[in-house]
Amino acid sequence: GQNIDQPTEMTATEGAIVQINCTYQTSGFNGLFWYQQHAGEAPTFLSYNVLDGLEEKGRFSSFLSRSKGYSYLLLKELQMKDSASYLCAVIQGDYQLIWGAGTKLIIKP
Amino acid sequence: GAVVSQHPSWVICKSGTSVKIECRSLDFQATTMFWYRQFPKQSLMLMATSNEGSKATYEQGVEKDKFLINHASLTLSTLTVTSAHPEDSSFYICSLRGRGEADTQYFGPGTRLTVL
Numbered sequence: 001g002q003n004i005d006q007p008t009e010m011t012a013t014e015g016a017i018v019q020i021n022c023t024y025q026t027s028g029f030n031g032l033f034w035y036q037q038h039a040g041e042a043p044t045f046l047s048y049n050v051l052d053g054l055e056e057k058g059r060f061s062s063f064l065s066r067s068k069g070y071s072y073l074l075l076k077e078l079q080m081k082d083s084a085s086y087l088c089a090v091i092q093g094d095y096q097l098i099w100g101a102g103t104k105l106i107i108k109p
Numbered sequence: 110g111a112v113v114s115q116h117p118s119w120v121i122c123k124s125g126t127s128v129k130i131e132c133r134s135l136d137f138q139a140t141t142m143f144w145y146r147q148f149p150k151q152s153l154m155l156m157a158t159s160n161e162g163s164k165a166t167y168e169q170g171v172e173k174d175k176f177l178i179n180h181a182s183l184t185l186s187t188l189t190v191t192s193a194h195p196e197d198s199s200f201y202i203c204s205l206r207g208r209g210e211a212d213t214q215y216f217g218p219g220t221r222l223t224v225l
Contacts, residue, residue, distance in 0.1 A: 035152070035153070037214075041155075042145060042152065042153045042154060042155040043145075043152060043153045044152045045151050045152040045153075087216075089216070092218075096118060096218040096219065097200075097202065097216070097218050097219045098218065099215075099216040099218075101213075101215075102213070102214075
C-alpha cells in the first residue's frame with residue numbers, strides 16, 4: 001500500500017537545529033516535496049528532491065535517499081516564525097500526490 | 110489520518126469546455142473544504158474555502174463564475190472549471206478539515222488538468 005510517515009509533533013528551541021523525518025512507501029516515485037504551512041494559510045513550497053542527496057537552501061536543507069524511502073528536512077538557526085506544520089508529499093506517477101499528515105513544529109524561546 | 114480522494118486523476122479537454130473535479134472524504138465528515146491550485150514546484154495557491162452549509166468564499170483574484178464550487182455534502186465537494194482555457198491548465202488539489210480540527214488539513218492526491 002501507500003504510506004507516508006512523519007512525526008506528529010516536535011518541539012525545539014529558538015536558535016537550535018531540528019530535523020523532521022519522512023519515510024514513504026509508494027508504488028512509484030517521481031520526487032518529494034516539503035511544504036510549510038502556518039495555521040490558516042496555504043502551504044508554502046520549501047523544497048523538491050528527486051535525486052539522492054542533500055539540497056541546501058539558506059537555513060533549510062532537504063535530504064533524500066530513494067533506496068531507503070527516506071527524506072528529512074533540516075532547519076537551522078530556528079526562529080519563532082518557523083513554528084508551523086511541515087508537510088512531506090511524494091509524487092507517485094505523473095498525476096498523484098501522496099501526502100504525509102504533517103509535523104507540527106513548536107519553537108520555544 | 111483521513112483518506113481523501115479526487116476524481117479524475119487527470120483530464121485533458123478542449124478549450125471552451127467545462128470540467129468537473131470531485132473531492133471526497135472516505136472516512137470522516139469534512140466541515141471545511143479547500144481548493145488549491147499548484148504550479149510546477151511552487152506553493153499551493155488557495156482558490157476558495159467552503160464551510161458546511163455556506164457558500165464558498167473565494168480568494169481575491171479567483172473568478173467565482175469560472176470556478177464553481179459546490180460543497181454538496183460532508184463527504185463531497187466539486188470544483189467545476191467552466192469554459193476552460195489553456196491558462197487554466199494546472200494541478201488542482203483539495204483538502205478537507207473535520208469538525209473541531211482547527212490545525213489539521215487532509216490533502217487529496219490532486220487532479221492534473223490540461224486544456225488544449
